[in-house]
Amino acid sequence: MSGMQVFIFGAGYSAKAFAAQRPDKTIRVAGTTRDEAKFPTLQAAGIAPLTFDGSGFSTNIISALADATHLITSVAPDDAGDPVLAAGRETILGAMPNLSWIGYLSTVGVYGDHQGAWIDETAECRPTSLRSRRRVEAETDWLTLGEKMGMPVAVLRLSGIYGPGRNAFVNLRDGTAKRLIKKDQVFNRIHVADIAGVLWHLAERNLGGVFNVTDNLPAPPQDVVAYAAEVMGVEPPPETPFETAELSPMARSFYGENKRVSNGLVRNAGYSFRYPDYRAAFDAMWAGGNWAGDSGSARSPIRAS
Template identity: 25%
Template structure:
């Protein structure tokens, strides 16, 4: 992904990979009575204080998982200040060493829910928020369990301008192989997919209540080493999961013969798990037209080949 312009009510909300924003604009509250990044000794303000001349855009990730970490690193390389949450001390320390301001939070753990108010106090002084926490069967969206607390906390001052929820193309269900765009009727075929759709609506509603520019990004399959504004985030080459796995296996076998020792039954089991997503070909036309996105890897073939090349360099 090369360029992602986020439209909405706030003209400063422009994200460009490989480009540092020169004029990030002014936050809604330049002189907040509380700023979580004030240095402890002497109370002097940090270089990223929003009331100072060196103020930079700030991104907060609720859930610093695989996708969020990639996005976070790209933004950090551009000069953004990036913070987020994780669910373990080990992960917090690991991400902290990478230069991210991390906060421990797990909405499913009662002993950690008490940390939510302080997390929200920190989060609201960021300019952008990405929600990357999946729903849980029997619970729904873990963070939205505390929707009223979210609403009341984030309404009180702060700099928040833009909210994004990372969803899944599973909300479309089985479409019989048809091309699917953002206007295609949703018909989730599993409980998790249905919970995704419910979460989408609730995050959009919360964004409206808070007066934020709010987007939903529906992600297709994620691979890698280790009429609201809804967008399908997929490449140009829709393919069934078994085809992607077969291509990846072929690349590995050619590069490192004998490396794959997985049995045929194990392969069939792994491929079979993808069938629950349903058959469809998801269109990314709106993403490219409205967000101005240029894909670095338009097909899973070039994406997987790039991964193999980088693995080779690391060995």
């Protein structure tokens, strides 16, 4: 790993967890954000911050890319396609002499609805939302670029992300937790530490391919809230029928997709999940007192809905 340098487009929640897990402090990590106000939090996480608004690569970005050995991107596609490729495909192709691996963070939303069935990476992608259709196109673009470069590209299809500061404990504390009931509905989820762990596992070994990065236990969302309330020692919010719940169009669209996603391929690649299910993760976060993350004190008053 000596000399490893990582560049991240879209250095947000997962990227900060990734930087915090680096196994060797000599590994340099740079990452982009749209907002310079986020520079201090990236620097605190060990990420050298740069701005990228999708319109082009600055000289600072081009310079950092020239030294990078590993490239990670989590920037969501827009109407024009993948913003990173649109802004700098030729730079990636011709001005990154040290590059040996690319990681692209996608979503299990690319699979669409499979009516609760178990699926793996061989399942048909039949996305229902525009944002997921764009993700399929972006995945293809990055994999095609990798083939052209003779470069391994790992596409990580992520389930719903949670971790410190983003979890049912926080929602219960803030009074925003809901127990929505939709018959037979299940979701997978993934702790941010395991996203970081999988990224390091694949990057260190220069492994390419498509990988589901998700937990072992797809479960009804109301069960997750109920378990968090039990751990906290508070009353869970009342059950609410999905049909009558007040939800944003995006939130409601998530319930239109029902599937159980297997993580067997990434486990076969040698990765052991730190948090194989939400119960293990909630138990650890509560015991460790880090569940609130940067969202406030773990000792804040609890307001159950």
